[in-house]
Amino acid sequence: MVNRKINKYLVDFFEKSKTALLLTGARQVGKTFSIRQFGLSHYECFLELNFAENPSAAEAVAKSTNANDLLMRLSLLSNKLLLPGKTLIFFDEVQECPEIITAIKFLVEDGRFHYILSGSLLGVDLGDIRSLPVGYMTIKEMFPLDFEEFIKALGVSDEIIDSLEYCWKEKHPIDGFVHSRMMQIFRLYLIVGGMPQAVQTYLDSNDLQEVMAIQDSIVEMYKRDISKYDPSRKLYIEELFELIAPELNSKNKRFVLKSLNKHAKFSRLENSFLWLKDAGVALPVYNVEEPKTPLILSRSRNLFKLFLADVGLLAKQYANGIQLSIINGDDHINYGAIFENFVAQELHAHGFPLFYFNSKKQGEIDFLIENDGVVVPIEVKSGKDYERHRALRNVISNQDYNIDQGIVLCNANVSNNNGICYMPIYMIMFMRHNNHLPLKYTINLDGLQ
Numbered sequence: 001m002v003n004r005k006i007n008k009y010l011v012d013f014f015e016k017s018k019t020a021l022l023l024t025g026a027r028q029v030g031k032t033f034s035i036r037q038f039g040l041s042h043y044e045c046f047l048e049l050n051f052a053e054n055p056s057a058a059e060a061v062a063k064s065t066n067a068n069d070l071l072m073r074l075s076l077l078s079n080k081l082l083l084p085g086k087t088l089i090f091f092d093e094v095q096e097c098p099e100i101i102t103a104i105k106f107l108v109e110d111g112r113f114h115y116i117l118s119g120s121l122l123g124v125d126l127g128d129i130r131s132l133p134v135g136y137m138t139i140k141e142m143f144p145l146d147f148e149e150f151i152k153a154l155g156v157s158d159e160i161i162d163s164l165e166y167c168w169k170e171k172h173p174i175d176g177f178v179h180s181r182m183m184q185i186f187r188l189y190l191i192v193g194g195m196p197q198a199v200q201t202y203l204d205s206n207d208l209q210e211v212m213a214i215q216d217s218i219v220e221m222y223k224r225d226i227s228k229y230d231p232s233r234k235l236y237i238e239e240l241f242e243l244i245a246p247e248l249n250s251k252n253k254r255f256v257l258k259s260l261n262k263h264a265k266f267s268r269l270e271n272s273f274l275w276l277k278d279a280g281v282a283l284p285v286y287n288v289e290e291p292k293t294p295l296i297l298s299r300s301r302n303l304f305k306l307f308l309a310d311v312g313l314l315a316k317q318y319a320n321g322i323q324l325s326i327i328n329g330d331d332h333i334n335y336g337a338i339f340e341n342f343v344a345q346e347l348h349a350h351g352f353p354l355f356y357f358n359s360k361k362q363g364e365i366d367f368l369i370e371n372d373g374v375v376v377p378i379e380v381k382s383g384k385d386y387e388r389h390r391a392l393r394n395v396i397s398n399q400d401y402n403i404d405q406g407i408v409l410c411n412a413n414v415s416n417n418n419g420i421c422y423m424p425i426y427m428i429m430f431m432r433h434n435n436h437l438p439l440k441y442t443i444n445l446d447g448l449q
Contacts, residue, residue, distance in 0.1 A: 002153045002199060004030060006142055010038045010116075014088075017138060020104045020115035022094075024122040025142035026280025026309050027225065028218050030196040031118045034142070035090055039116075045087040047078050051100070051119075052093035061099050067110040070103060084112040094119040105133035121229055121279050141280075143349040144194030144310045147342075147429040151185055153199060168430040171421055173414045179424060183329075183411060186426040190338050191323045193312015194345070208323055215316040222281055229279075236272045244282060244306050245317035248337035273306070283307040283344050285354040291368050291375050291401050295355045305356065307344040314341045335382035339425060340366055343380050343409060346428045362398070363391025365406075372434040377406040380425065386410035392420060 006023075013021055023031050039046035049057040060077055064070035074089070075082050082089075089107075091100050094117045107115055117137075145153065148161065160178065167174050174182075191211070192202045198214045201207070226237045276282035287303040288295050308314040315322060315338055325333045344354055347369060357377070358364040367378040377396075379389045392406045396419050409425040416422070 002145065002149070002196060002203070004034055004145070004149060004196075006030075006034050006140075007038060009140065010034070011042065013138070013140075014042070014114055018108065018111070019135070020108050020117060020133075020137045022122070022137050022139045023116065023118040023142055024139060024280075026144075027120050027221060028195055028197060029142050029144050029280070031142050032092055033196065035092075035116055035118060039088040039090055043086060043088040043114075045080060045083045046090070047074065047080055047082065047087065048090045048092060049074065049078070050092040051096040058097035058099075061097055061103055064103065067103075067106040070107065071110070071112075082113060087113045089113055089115050091115070091117045092119060095122060101132060101137075105136040108133075108136045121225060144345070145196065145199055146194060146346055146349045147186070147189055147426060150189050150192075150194060150199065151182075153203060154185065156185070164427065165430050167414055168423070168427050171414055171416055174424065176413070179413050182424065182426050186342075186424075187326050187329060190311055190326050190335075190342060191315050193310040193315070195310055195312060198312055211312075212316055212323070215313055219313060219316070222279075225279065226275075230275055233272050233275070237275050240272055240306075241276060241281065244308055245314055245337075248305070248307065248314070248341065249318075249334070276306075280309055283309055283348050283354060285344055285356050285367065288355045288357055288368060291357050291365070291377060291395055291403065293370055293373065293375055295368055295370055295375065296353065299355065305340075307341045309345065309348075311338060311341045311345055314338060331383075336380070339382040339409075340380045342425070343367060343378065343428055347431065350432055352431075352433075357391075357395070359391075362394040365391050365395060369431075371431075375401070375403055377403060378428075379406065379408045381408055381410040384411075386412060386422065387417075389420070396420070 010021075023035065025031055036046075036048065039048070051058045054077075057074070057077060060073035061070060064073055071082065091097075094100050096119070100117065104115060104117070107113070151161070152158075164174065164178070164182070166172065191208060192198055193215070195215070195218055197218070198211050201214050202211050222241065223238060226241070227234045230237060273282075273284065277284055283306070285305040285307065287300040289298040289300065292298065308317075315326065318338075322333065326335070326338070344367070347354060347367065352369045352371075355368040356364065356366055357368055365377045366380045369376050369378065377392055379392050381389070386408055389406075389408060392408070395401055396403050396406055405419050405421060408420055408422045409428055410422055412422055412424065414421075414423055414427075
């Protein structure tokens with residue numbers, strides 16, 4: 001069984017928080033499975049109500065007059081005795097019953113039970129729900145398995161992972177044998193990706209053909225969602241979705257609207273891009289005019305790269321046979337787009353907003369993130385020329401940017417050279433937020449009281 005990071009989050013959340021939890025994320029990332037597993041193993045009573053499969057549950061919510069009335073209806077509907085303090089109620093597919101979002105405030109105030117909510121395309125549907133109960137519901141996004149979850153699922157030991165993290169923090173070279181094995185696992189992840197069903201299929205069978213069949217079914221499911229949830233724009237959204245892989249494989253990797261229509265304008269298609277983002281299907285990486293904090297202030301709204309939320313789904317979009325080339329590490333294949341998609345996926349899962357920098361004078365840097373109040377430039381190199389990075393040198397040498405160090409993610413082992421740290425690409429799994437800024441501050445009111 002695959003152990004997800006969300007499992008620990010759920011335990012910690014319901015031990016400390018008195019609010020309800022809304023778990024969002026793309027379809028097929030494992031939300032329902034993780035919630036069900038948690039509820040059955042941590043509560044004496046676990047009540048699951050799926051509004052898509054059980055319209056009577058949605059009707060019970062719509063007709064209820066208060067918390068007591070609703071809980072009585074739900075108990076009768078499920079034929080379960082709800083135990084105060086020992087019951088978790090799970091509302092699934094809540095986009096089919098938006099009234100439950102409003103009702104959750106009164107259920108939380110009632111205080112007898114814990115509540116968790118989830119559903120498909122919630123990022124899209126929440127925009128239409130006007131009365132989100134602030135202070136009564138916490139929202140948490142869930143992602144495909146990140147690389148650390150993947151290697152643990154394969155059986156890589158905690159001791160190996162700890163030793164790798166030590167090398168990341170201390171910038172110390174990794175044992176050659178371990179590095180070689182980790183690169184093999186990394187290439188496998190590029191094919192399998194992090195969708196739980198694809199990962200479990202690989203663990204059960206080691207059959208990549210079966211994995212790719214699962215990926216095909218997920219892609220088709222996404223296309224059906226497009227048709228179902230936004231029929232007025234479905235043709236544009238589906239064409240944009242189909243263009244992600246070829247656009248990433250182009251020279252500059254930026255999304256060029258003329259690939260869709262020579263008369264296309266961003267203003268007309270912006271909502272279609274946002275649909276893919278809000279549905280959790282695509283990850284936009286926005287261009288910034290300057291690599292200075294805060295990056296969001298110089299973000300360009302209509303200049304961006306668009307990645308898929310799962311690198312395995314991206315690899316599946318390319319020509320048949322590329323999977324074998326990836327596994328073998330063939331030099332004649334350009335892996336740039338796939339490597340960058342992997343990095344975008346990892347950074348996004350770790351909570352980093354995604355940006356890149358491009359200047360005619362200084363060149364282009366693949367990713368910029370903010371960590372501990374400073375900008376960190378990241379270059380991704382899939383070939384042997386990983387020490388060629390003019391733009392990174394230019395940015396570090398520009399005193400206006402106040403950037404002391406850059407990172408190059410590549411196939412090679414750990415090394416340092418004049419402010420640039422070369423890291424094996426799989427080590428990005430250790431890039432996490434450094435919360436070193438003070439969380440408490442007492443204002444000095446001397447002379448004002």
